[in-house]
Amino acid sequence: MQNTGLKTAAIEKISHKEYFNIAVSVDCVIFGYEEKQLKVLLIKSDLKEFEGLWSLLGDLVTPNENLDDAPYRVLLERTGLKDVYLEQVHSFGDVHRHPSGRVVTIAYYSLVNIKSHKLNLTDNELHWHNVAELNSMAFDHKLILDTCLQRLQEKVLEHPVVFNLLPEKFSLRELQDLYQAILGQELDRRNFRKRINLKNWLVDLNEMEEDVPHRPGKLYKLKSGLKKISTDLNRSKPVKTHLV
Amino acid sequence: MQNTGLKTAAIEKISHKEYFNIAVSVDCVIFGYEEKQLKVLLIKSDLKEFEGLWSLLGDLVTPNENLDDAPYRVLLERTGLKDVYLEQVHSFGDVHRHPSGRVVTIAYYSLVNIKSHKLNLTDNELHWHNVAELNSMAFDHKLILDTCLQRLQEKVLEHPVVFNLLPEKFSLRELQDLYQAILGQELDRRNFRKRINLKNWLVDLNEMEEDVPHRPGKLYKLKSGLKKISTDLNRSKPVKTHLV
DNA sequence: ACAAAAGTGTTTGGAGTACACCCATGG
DNA sequence: CCATGGGTGTACTCCAAACACTTTTGT
Numbered sequence: 001m002q003n004t005g006l007k008t009a010a011i012e013k014i015s016h017k018e019y020f021n022i023a024v025s026v027d028c029v030i031f032g033y034e035e036k037q038l039k040v041l042l043i044k045s046d047l048k049e050f051e052g053l054w055s056l057l058g059d060l061v062t063p064n065e066n067l068d069d070a071p072y073r074v075l076l077e078r079t080g081l082k083d084v085y086l087e088q089v090h091s092f093g094d095v096h097r098h099p100s101g102r103v104v105t106i107a108y109y110s111l112v113n114i115k116s117h118k119l120n121l122t123d124n125e126l127h128w129h130n131v132a133e134l135n136s137m138a139f140d141h142k143l144i145l146d147t148c149l150q151r152l153q154e155k156v157l158e159h160p161v162v163f164n165l166l167p168e169k170f171s172l173r174e175l176q177d178l179y180q181a182i183l184g185q186e187l188d189r190r191n192f193r194k195r196i197n198l199k200n201w202l203v204d205l206n207e208m209e210e211d212v213p214h215r216p217g218k219l220y221k222l223k224s225g226l227k228k229i230s231t232d233l234n235r236s237k238p239v240k241t242h243l244v
Numbered sequence: 245m246q247n248t249g250l251k252t253a254a255i256e257k258i259s260h261k262e263y264f265n266i267a268v269s270v271d272c273v274i275f276g277y278e279e280k281q282l283k284v285l286l287i288k289s290d291l292k293e294f295e296g297l298w299s300l301l302g303d304l305v306t307p308n309e310n311l312d313d314a315p316y317r318v319l320l321e322r323t324g325l326k327d328v329y330l331e332q333v334h335s336f337g338d339v340h341r342h343p344s345g346r347v348v349t350i351a352y353y354s355l356v357n358i359k360s361h362k363l364n365l366t367d368n369e370l371h372w373h374n375v376a377e378l379n380s381m382a383f384d385h386k387l388i389l390d391t392c393l394q395r396l397q398e399k400v401l402e403h404p405v406v407f408n409l410l411p412e413k414f415s416l417r418e419l420q421d422l423y424q425a426i427l428g429q430e431l432d433r434r435n436f437r438k439r440i441n442l443k444n445w446l447v448d449l450n451e452m453e454e455d456v457p458h459r460p461g462k463l464y465k466l467k468s469g470l471k472k473i474s475t476d477l478n479r480s481k482p483v484k485t486h487l488v
Numbered sequence: 489a490c491a492a493a494a495g496t497g498t499t500t501g502g503a504g505t506a507c508a509c510c511c512a513t514g515g
Numbered sequence: 516c517c518a519t520g521g522g523t524g525t526a527c528t529c530c531a532a533a534c535a536c537t538t539t540t541g542t
Contacts, residue, residue: 021307024266024337024348063265063346067337091335091350093268093311102307104268104348106335173520190523191505198503214519215512417493434496435532442530458492459539 025105026070027058027141028086029148030079032114033165037130038181039114040145041079042137044125049099050138054129056145058105071108078126085111085164089151090144097140109148111164132184156182160201163222171209171217172196201226269349270314271302271385272330273392274323276358277409281374282425283358284389285323286381288369293343294382298373300389302349315352322370329355329408333395334388341384353392355408376428400426404445407466415453415461416440445470 030041042054057078061070068088075084086108093104114128131149136142156162162178176192196202202220209216274285286298301322305314312332319328330352337348358372375393380386400406406422420436440446446464453460 022266022268022305024268061266061337061348064339066339067335067348088334090332091311093305093350095308095310104305104311104350106337106348171521188506189521190507193522195504209521212520213514215514215521217521415494432532432534433494434534437495438497439531456493457541459494459541461494 022102022104024061024067025058025103026061026067026074027056027105027107027144028071028074029056029089029107029109029145030075031109031111031131031152031165032128033178033181034114034128036177036181037132039128040131040134041112042127042129043078045138047099047138053136053138054127054134054141055138056107056141057126060103067106071110075110075112079112081112081116085161087151087155089148092140092144094140105144107144107148109152111152111161113165113167115167153183160199160222160226163201169205169207169219169221171219173217175220266346266348268305268311269302269347270305270311270318271300271349271351271388272315272318273300273333273351273353273389274319275353275355275375275396275409276372277422277425278358278372280421280425281376283372284375284378285356286371286373287322289382291343291382297380297382298371298378298385299382300351300385301370304347311350315354319354319356323356325356325360329405331395331399333392336384336388338384349388351388351392353396355396355405357409357411359411397427404443404466404470407445413449413451413463413465415463417461419464 032039032041041057043057045051045053045055057074059070059074059077061067065073071086071088072082072084075081075086087110089107089109091104091106095102097103097105131145134142134145137145156179162175162182165178166174172193175196176187176189179192180187201223203223205219205221207219209219276283276285285301287301289295289297289299301318303314303318303321305311309317312330315330315332316326316328319325319330331354333351333353335348335350339346341347341349375389378386378389381389400423406419406426409422410418416437419440420431420433423436424431445467447467449463449465451463453463
């Protein structure tokens with residue numbers, strides 16, 4: 001083969017080395033649910049510039065880990081949880097978004113059951129915040145949170161993901177409360193039940209709630225086969241056009 | 245104020261400098277439309293590793309440009325077009341996705357009218373490819389293309405974006421052909437027209453097609469106020485729940 | 489006259505929405 | 516018996532889908 005004018009990757013790397021000067025991070029919007037409120041797990045910023053403000057859990061991507069593995073690592077390190085639901089949402093890369101230097105961050109949200117990891121967050125400066133009450137945050141993290149919440153709101157309408165926030169067994173009332181917390185609006189009970197029924201996501205356990213101060217409701221669980229945990233790129237169905 | 249244990253950004257930068265070792269690029273899936281086929285603008289790979297394969301138009305993000313500005317720059321440099329429609333889609337960052345080193349790329353798609361920039365692509369190795377006929381590409385660009393196409397397919401169902409691919413004036417037949425090319429399926433003419441009518445996107449120009457070898461159709465244009473060009477984060481309406 | 493596409497309407501089914509009453513349990 | 520939520524059905528409207536004939540123009 002002659003000299004074709006093509007360059008090898010090795011040569012290209014040399015010619016571009018001044019560009020390898022941007023850090024890449026991931027930020028995780030870790031959603032939880034408790035007492036009828038959607039929560040997000042935050043940490044007190046350790047940067048002087050943002051003293052007193054809260055920030056998302058994130059970390060720089062290390063040179064030898066895949067981008068999509070980084071948020072799993074962050075989750076594991078911070079909450080001890082594996083097999084969480086994670087979805088990549090959006091990248092944020094304004095020049096001055098981070099005071100330490102040029103950091104492009106890729107935002108993910110995850111859904112975790114608060115009860116299942118009460119343990120790991122006693123010592124550090126981690127706290128669950130009510131999403132509805134959050135105002136300013138460190139960096140551009142409020143924007144990231146809003147973007148992820150919006151994505152979650154769209155997601156839950158069509159996909160059975162909220163079950164990652166609930167215990168194994170739950171009543172329809174609990175499920176409805178959760179949807180209301182995520183969507184930020186009240187839903188009609190009868191229509192909600194019809195709609196959930198149509199989705200065919202649930203199995204009736206033939207068990208009842210206990211220790212409730214009123215008539216107990218039936219308990220359900222997510223139908224097996226509808227994997228709770230999954231990543232983003234799993235559209236197997238064709239596009240629903242509504243245009244055919 | 246005492247020493248609070250907080251670090252300044254400058255100090256943090258020093259402690260993390262070994263991480264500023266990943267390059268960030270953007271890759272643009274530039275869609276066009278011609279002869280009833282959805283096209284994508286590609287360039288012959290200049291890397292020996294991918295000799296003979298085609299790749300998306302992309303570039304490294306420079307240290308002093310905002311992430312979302314980078315794809316505009318790429319578009320401008322490659323096609324001479326400003327004010328194109330651009331949407332950020334997804335980030336790809338597997339460790340070995342790029343032979344030159346660690347490169348995390350953020351994928352965007354854009355919609356351009358092929359006719360409006362015929363000029364700039366004579367010299368270089370740029371060509372419009374039929375999306376439906378593309379198989380292997382350089383890097384992970386086939387995956388990126390597929391992801392962007394999927395996003396485009398979802399987008400066009402609800403948002404008036406396809407008009408960026410059409411001339412100012414068009415017939416409903418042309419519009420339907422375009423939707424069919426994007427969605428990869430045939431649509432019923434009567435239902436399609438009803439649906440488009442419901443969307444209320446178009447203005448009837450009271451003009452007719454000319455020089456067609458059959459009965460001419462009426463011409464329409466996009467209603468003004470429905471800006472053709474826009475970026476991603478412009479959801480003003482609340483979530484449509486279908487659950488209230 | 490023929491070819492090619494424009495233009496148009498009806499019927500059916502499914503799903504969203506609004507809405508009100510009785511039931512079961514704990515206190 | 517009261518409070519609290521559980522559980523249910525109907526009527527209406529809107530939209531998607533399937534489907535066929537007549538009209539207009541160029542050749």
